[in-house]
Amino acid sequence: MLASGAVGTMQNRSERDTFADMYASRLARLWAVERGLVFGRLDHVDEGRLYIGKLGLTDDEQERLLIDWRAPVAQPFYRATPAAPMGLTRRRHLQTRGRTVVAVDDDLLDLDALTEDDRATLNGEAALLAALDERRTGRMRDIVATIQAEQDKVIRSDLNGVLVVQGGPGTGKTVVALHRAAYLLYTHRERLERRGVLILGPNLTFLRYIEQVLPSLGETDVLLSAVGELYPGLTATARDKPEVAAVKGDLRMAEVIARAVRDRQRVPRKPVELRLGRYTLTMDRKMLESAANKAARSRRPHNQARAVFVRSLLNALARQAARQIGKGLIDDDELADLREELRTEPVVRSALNRLWPYLTPQRLLLGLYGSPDRLGYAAAGLTPEERALLRRDGARGGEWTESDVPLLDEAAELLGEIDEQVLRASAMAAEEELAAARQAEEHEREAELAYAREVLELTGLSDVMEAERLAERQRGEGPHLTTAERAAADRTWAYGHVIVDEAQELSPMAWRAVMRRIPTRSMTIVGDIAQTGSAAGARSWAEVLDPYVAGRWRQERLTVNYRTPVELMEVAARVLATIDPGLEAPRSVREIGASPWAAPLAELPAIVADEVAGGGKVAVVAPDELLASLGESVEGAVVVTPGAGRSRGAEALDAPVAVLGVADAKGLEFDSVIVAEPDLIAAQSPRGTSDLYVALTRATQRLGVVHDRPLSDALRGLARRPDGDSGSADGVPAVPGNGRPPGKT
Numbered sequence: 001m002l003a004s005g006a007v008g009t010m011q012n013r014s015e016r017d018t019f020a021d022m023y024a025s026r027l028a029r030l031w032a033v034e035r036g037l038v039f040g041r042l043d044h045v046d047e048g049r050l051y052i053g054k055l056g057l058t059d060d061e062q063e064r065l066l067i068d069w070r071a072p073v074a075q076p077f078y079r080a081t082p083a084a085p086m087g088l089t090r091r092r093h094l095q096t097r098g099r100t101v102v103a104v105d106d107d108l109l110d111l112d113a114l115t116e117d118d119r120a121t122l123n124g125e126a127a128l129l130a131a132l133d134e135r136r137t138g139r140m141r142d143i144v145a146t147i148q149a150e151q152d153k154v155i156r157s158d159l160n161g162v163l164v165v166q167g168g169p170g171t172g173k174t175v176v177a178l179h180r181a182a183y184l185l186y187t188h189r190e191r192l193e194r195r196g197v198l199i200l201g202p203n204l205t206f207l208r209y210i211e212q213v214l215p216s217l218g219e220t221d222v223l224l225s226a227v228g229e230l231y232p233g234l235t236a237t238a239r240d241k242p243e244v245a246a247v248k249g250d251l252r253m254a255e256v257i258a259r260a261v262r263d264r265q266r267v268p269r270k271p272v273e274l275r276l277g278r279y280t281l282t283m284d285r286k287m288l289e290s291a292a293n294k295a296a297r298s299r300r301p302h303n304q305a306r307a308v309f310v311r312s313l314l315n316a317l318a319r320q321a322a323r324q325i326g327k328g329l330i331d332d333d334e335l336a337d338l339r340e341e342l343r344t345e346p347v348v349r350s351a352l353n354r355l356w357p358y359l360t361p362q363r364l365l366l367g368l369y370g371s372p373d374r375l376g377y378a379a380a381g382l383t384p385e386e387r388a389l390l391r392r393d394g395a396r397g398g399e400w401t402e403s404d405v406p407l408l409d410e411a412a413e414l415l416g417e418i419d420e421q422v423l424r425a426s427a428m429a430a431e432e433e434l435a436a437a438r439q440a441e442e443h444e445r446e447a448e449l450a451y452a453r454e455v456l457e458l459t460g461l462s463d464v465m466e467a468e469r470l471a472e473r474q475r476g477e478g479p480h481l482t483t484a485e486r487a488a489a490d491r492t493w494a495y496g497h498v499i500v501d502e503a504q505e506l507s508p509m510a511w512r513a514v515m516r517r518i519p520t521r522s523m524t525i526v527g528d529i530a531q532t533g534s535a536a537g538a539r540s541w542a543e544v545l546d547p548y549v550a551g552r553w554r555q556e557r558l559t560v561n562y563r564t565p566v567e568l569m570e571v572a573a574r575v576l577a578t579i580d581p582g583l584e585a586p587r588s589v590r591e592i593g594a595s596p597w598a599a600p601l602a603e604l605p606a607i608v609a610d611e612v613a614g615g616g617k618v619a620v621v622a623p624d625e626l627l628a629s630l631g632e633s634v635e636g637a638v639v640v641t642p643g644a645g646r647s648r649g650a651e652a653l654d655a656p657v658a659v660l661g662v663a664d665a666k667g668l669e670f671d672s673v674i675v676a677e678p679d680l681i682a683a684q685s686p687r688g689t690s691d692l693y694v695a696l697t698r699a700t701q702r703l704g705v706v707h708d709r710p711l712s713d714a715l716r717g718l719a720r721r722p723d724g725d726s727g728s729a730d731g732v733p734a735v736p737g738n739g740r741p742p743g744k745t
């Protein structure tokens with residue numbers, strides 16, 4: 001298609017590009033599914049054999065060669081059991097390397113239906129354990145070949161309504177949610193391709209960790225985003241202290257933002273005088289209030305209601321001007337002329353801008369955080385201590401934090417868009433004002449200059465640029481945009497389906513921002529209440545969902561832990577019991593024959609070197625305050641500090657050793673995990689014990705803790721790491737060997 005060149009009519013060219021796009025994405029899909037293309041075979045009692053793979057293929061005669069795993073006829077591959085064989089005699093798992101079959105495992109489902117020959121060729125089932133025991137690569141992989149029945153139920157659950165998937169660590173919530181996205185896209189392709197699917201994750205490192213799963217299933221057009229990226233045009237990675245995050249995430253902030261907007265619409269008590277050469281006009285309180293009331297009654301967002309306010313004031317001023325120049329009665333045309341004349345007067349314009357300024361969410365929030373007065377008015381419903389937590393000096397600078405993003409979104413909703421033409425016009429006007437201000441009297445100068453700068457800044461915002469570029473592309477003047485790209489740039493986009501991972505971490509304000517994007521409430525929410533680390537996070541799913549879909553959400557539970565071996569989970573479960581004795585840890589499927597260990601902090605560098613030599617990915621999970629120093633002491637480590645960007649996360653995943661805090665380790669897994677100063681992790685925030693539970697459940701093979709501080713009861717019994725100091729913690733004998741598994745069990 002491309003070789004045919006850019007010839008012919010516009011229509012020809014556009015057709016050519018469409019075909020080229022189509023073939024390119026088909027090709028990309030075919031390449032992406034190469035690994036493990038075919039992984040299963042179903043032997044039916046009477047229908048013969050079907051091969052199951054990552055996508056469907058037919059030959060030139062339209063004979064089915066391969067069935068897509070998501071097709072209804074593939075379902076018995078995941079669901080059939082000897083008790084309910086679903087018409088199968090046998091299910092075969094094929095393991096391949098490149099295009100070579102390297103192993104075959106059979107599940108026997110219907111003994112009676114098997115021939116003697118079949119009985120002789122049956123192998124034991126080992127595909128799942130083989131997959132679980134594989135070394136980790138730093139990136140999550142698809143599990144199509146080994147999806148378990150309870151997971152399949154979640155994956156194929158109905159598109160409509162809110163589905164909550166609650167499950168302990170390692171139960172496959174994330175991987176299942178990703179396969180569900182692929183399944184929904186396959187089953188409801190038209191609707192979901194048009195509206196798009198959004199997957200929200202806890203942080204940028206996590207997004208890098210999962211980003212290859214959907215492409216490897218042939219799905220490339222899903223938007224992966226962290227909550228800190230929900231507001232187009234900025235990526236917030238900084239984190240507030242827990243007590244600040246708790247205030248910013250509280251539902252009362254919705255009222256604070258609403259009042260902050262109203263604060264910018266309050267009219268001054270004293271009359272405002274406008275000196276206009278020949279005459280002086282006065283805007284008294286009554287006139288201002290009447291204009292503000294009209295604007296409020298229009299029920300438009302702030303930036304759009306401004307037009308109503310301005311028009312009302314200009315009308316009143318024009319009448320006043322007419323009276324002053326001796327024209328008592330004027331007709332509509334004359335009034336309109338006068339109004340336009342006044343509108344262009346710099347003095348009038350600048351007064352109107354001060355009375356009802358155009359506002360962006362950023363400006364509103366910075367103005368609020370930076371001013372005790374504004375906070376006093378807007379946050380009247382908060383305590384003085386809470387207001388103090390919101391206060392930020394240097395209002396103009398400063399980084400946006402993850403918990404600011406839902407507030408910006410809330411503000412955007414109340415402020416509305418600023419018309420692009422208006423922005424341009426006010427930029428020009430501001431330039432003029434700047435020039436005028438330079439000539440103004442000393443005492444007025446500061447205020448004038450500050451205001452003009454403000455407007456200029458406002459008009460130079462990068463999201464406006466983005467909007468422009470977007471509009472250009474949509475008009476067909478730029479490169480083709482995918483649904484995901486268009487959705488990412490548009491704050492008001494309504495998605496076809498939204499998946500929220502680690503959903504327990506979202507604050508009530510973040511939920512408002514999420515719900516705005518999915519008016520149909522077609523959602524999958526996955527998480528674990530026991531892992532909630534954020535101070536503003538969830539304590540129960542009902543508390544989160546009842547305000548939006550009371551009585552209309554359904555829940556599935558995942559109960560089997562595929563990541564953490566039995567020995568490691570025993571230790572984690574002791575910590576879980578200290579959070580709440582009623583909480584149940586998931587059941588692990590593997591034993592590895594080695595127990596977690598403890599060692600002095602000083603031995604960390606040597607231990608890490610040893611673990612790296614042992615192979616696979618190693619992580620040191622540490623309290624935030626120790627990250628930098630530990631990172632320096634460990635050779636070859638990539639440190640992820642809070643606020644690190646997407647690329648740092650990726651670097652850490654690809655490195656042999658990552659040093660990171662719990663918030664960034666959330667959702668990830670490594671072959672070997674060393675938790676530094678566990679009790680400091682537990683003490684560093686109100687939900688610190690949940691953080692420790694998360695840290696202890698990240699390993700697939702080996703787990704240890706290094707510490708100087710005394711260990712809590714839950715960890716006190718750990719054996720000393722044999723290579724470290726002799727003896728054991730509190731008299732418990734050392735584990736035999738070097739703490740590594742003696743081999744696959």
Ligand SMILES: Nc1ncnc2c1ncn2[C@@H]1O[C@H](COP(=O)(O)OP(=O)(O)OP(=O)(O)O)[C@@H](O)[C@H]1O
Nearest residue numbers: 143146147148169170171172173174175562563667
């Ligand atoms: N059916 C399966 N076949 C093979 N591997 C699986 C299966 N289910 C889960 N796993 C693996 O188990 C590990 C844990 O899965 P995942 O990260 O999705 O769990 P999670 O419930 O999201 O955990 P957490 O709550 O701790 O983040 C992953 O390596 C995943 O690939």
